[in-house]
Amino acid sequence: MPFENNIPFELYVFFLIWIGLIGSIVGSFLNVLAYRIPRGMNIAFPASHCPKCGAKIRPWHNVPVFGWIILRGKCKDCHEPISPMYPIIEALTGFFWVLASMFVFPMANNNFTLWALYSIGAGIALSVVWGAILVWMNRIKD
Numbered sequence: 339m340p341f342e343n344n345i346p347f348e349l350y351v352f353f354l355i356w357i358g359l360i361g362s363i364v365g366s367f368l369n370v371l372a373y374r375i376p377r378g379m380n381i382a383f384p385a386s387h388c389p390k391c392g393a394k395i396r397p398w399h400n401v402p403v404f405g406w407i408i409l410r411g412k413c414k415d416c417h418e419p420i421s422p423m424y425p426i427i428e429a430l431t432g433f434f435w436v437l438a439s440m441f442v443f444p445m446a447n448n449n450f451t452l453w454a455l456y457s458i459g460a461g462i463a464l465s466v467v468w469g470a471i472l473v474w475m476n477r478i479k480d
């Protein structure tokens with residue numbers, strides 16, 4: 339039985355939700371890399387802005403997946419569409435982190451700390467590969 343151990347089922351589920359949110363934040367960062375690296379832009383400055391009108395993205399519109407939904411895929415200022423690739427890549431990355439965490443669970447020997455460390459390690463490792471693929475594909479278009 340997978341849950342006869344010292345990681346209660348509630349903690350298992352809670353941690354998977356948490357790791358999924360972390361993954362979606364990483365996905366948001368990968369979107370920035372995938373857009374900026376092929377264009378030779380600085381990856382940190384300027385802060386997130388609309389590629390069409392240059393308006394700054396408000397922090398609550400920069401929340402992975404939900405920001406795009408709140409905006410209904412359009413810039414708040416110029417109403418130009420924002421690529422659905424942004425929330426799709428954020429959600430996919432979150433999902434990959436959850437899968438990676440479930441994958442390493444049996445290796446953690448019922449030790450929560452070990453599982454958390456393995457999960458974060460696996461998430462980072464796959465994000466490096468996934469991020470490189472995204473940059474290479476350069477799928478994010480204006």
Ligand SMILES: [Zn+2]
Pocket residue numbers: 388389390391392393413414415416417418
């Ligand atoms: Zn705009």
